[in-house]
Amino acid sequence: MEITQILFWFLSVLAVFGALMMVTSKNPVYSVLWLIVVFFAISGHYILLNAQFLAIVNIIVYAGAIMVLFLFVIMLMNLNAETEPQKNKWLKIAGVVAGCSLMLVFVAALRQSDELLKAPVSMGGETGLIKTLGKTLFTDYVLPFEISSVLFLSAMVGAVVIGKKGD
Amino acid sequence: MPITYYIFLAVALFSIGVAGVLTRRNAIIIFMCVELMLNAVNLLLVAFSKMHAQNAIAIDPAAVAGVEAQLFVFFIMVVAAAEVSVGLAIIVMMYRNIHSVDVNFLNRLKH
Numbered sequence: 001m002e003i004t005q006i007l008f009w010f011l012s013v014l015a016v017f018g019a020l021m022m023v024t025s026k027n028p029v030y031s032v033l034w035l036i037v038v039f040f041a042i043s044g045h046y047i048l049l050n051a052q053f054l055a056i057v058n059i060i061v062y063a064g065a066i067m068v069l070f071l072f073v074i075m076l077m078n079l080n081a082e083t084e085p086q087k088n089k090w091l092k093i094a095g096v097v098a099g100c101s102l103m104l105v106f107v108a109a110l111r112q113s114d115e116l117l118k119a120p121v122s123m124g125g126e127t128g129l130i131k132t133l134g135k136t137l138f139t140d141y142v143l144p145f146e147i148s149s150v151l152f153l154s155a156m157v158g159a160v161v162i163g164k165k166g167d
Numbered sequence: 168m169p170i171t172y173y174i175f176l177a178v179a180l181f182s183i184g185v186a187g188v189l190t191r192r193n194a195i196i197i198f199m200c201v202e203l204m205l206n207a208v209n210l211l212l213v214a215f216s217k218m219h220a221q222n223a224i225a226i227d228p229a230a231v232a233g234v235e236a237q238l239f240v241f242f243i244m245v246v247a248a249a250e251v252s253v254g255l256a257i258i259v260m261m262y263r264n265i266h267s268v269d270v271n272f273l274n275r276l277k278h
Contacts, residue, residue: 008168012176019180019203023187028195035199038180042206045173049217054209054240061244066202066251073255074195077262092190099186106178110171119170121214122221127233128213136234137241148245155249159256165263 004123007048015041028074032067039063049121051128173214180207194258194268198251205247209240216240 015038022034039062046055126132137145180203187200216236223232258268265272 005168008172012172015176016179016183019183022199022203023183023191023196028193031196031199035203038203039206042210045176045210046213049213051213051217051237054213054237057241057244058206058209061248062202062206066248069251069255070195070199073259076259077268079193079195079268095189096186098189099182102185103178103182106182107175110174110178119218120221121168121170121173122217122224123168125217125220125224126231127216127220128237132231132234133237133241137238141238144242148242151246151249155252159252162253163256163259 004048007044011041011044011048014038015045028079029071032070032074035070036063036067039067046128048123049128050124053128053130053133170214170218173211177207177211177214180204180210192269192271194261194270194273197270198254198258202247202251205243209243212236212240212243 018034018037018041022031022038025031025034039058043055043058043063046052046058184200184204184207187203188197191197191200213236216233219233219236220231223230261273262268
């Protein structure tokens with residue numbers, strides 16, 4: 001077994017385990033912390049795929065900014081395990097069954113076309129480097145890049161207007 | 168690694184996200200499950216991008232392919248960040264009005 005395979009399995013198990021713990025944790029703060037673990041595992045996958053730019057952006061934006069925002073909101077609301085009321089047990093079982101069925105459908109649909117799926121994934125290459133991505137981003141995709149700044153401005157204004165106290 | 172492993176990993180993460188959205192009633196956790204699904208899709212896009220790069224390298228060793236998919240992931244992250252800021256503002260406003268983040272109390276679209 002090569003080192004990349006060992007790392008792949010380790011990160012995959014970590015991601016799936018973190019996701020399961022995130023969904024099943026009673027305390028929302030623990031959920032956020034497990035989701036950060038999942039994001040770090042996914043960033044590890046990006047590094048393994050030599051997509052270094054996305055790995056670092058994933059850590060900075062998701063684990064750094066978005067999850068801190070979630071943590072702040074949870075701590076401002078002072079939620080804990082008792083605030084989530086007990087609900088119908090059958091509804092919970094139905095949700096789990098629906099999720100498992102979705103996964104079953106995907107797996108059953110994908111395992112038929114196996115010679116297509118044996119295509120290897122490149123672990124090297126220059127695709128994910130900042131140099132390559134930045135060159136394409138600022139030449140071919142400069143208009144979507146600028147439009148996304150307008151999107152951020154409108155999101156900022158929207159968040160302030162919605163979150164403003166008063167009526 | 169073959170692309171299959173990445174597809175099944177992304178499918179597993181996405182399905183866990185779907186199950187979380189269906190089972191949990193806390194609006195913040197539902198929101199986090201949506202983020203998890205977005206990340207599963209991002210991982211799959213990057214894996215397909217590298218598969219495309221591998222196919223291009225097999226023909227021409229100096230080729231660089233699959234850049235668009237990674238930029239697409241970048242824009243998904245941009246939109247997700249904007250979405251989180253507005254969504255959390257909505258959740259805070261909801262908590263201020265009904266003093267709960269339980270989505271069962273929100274099934275009438277008015278208070």
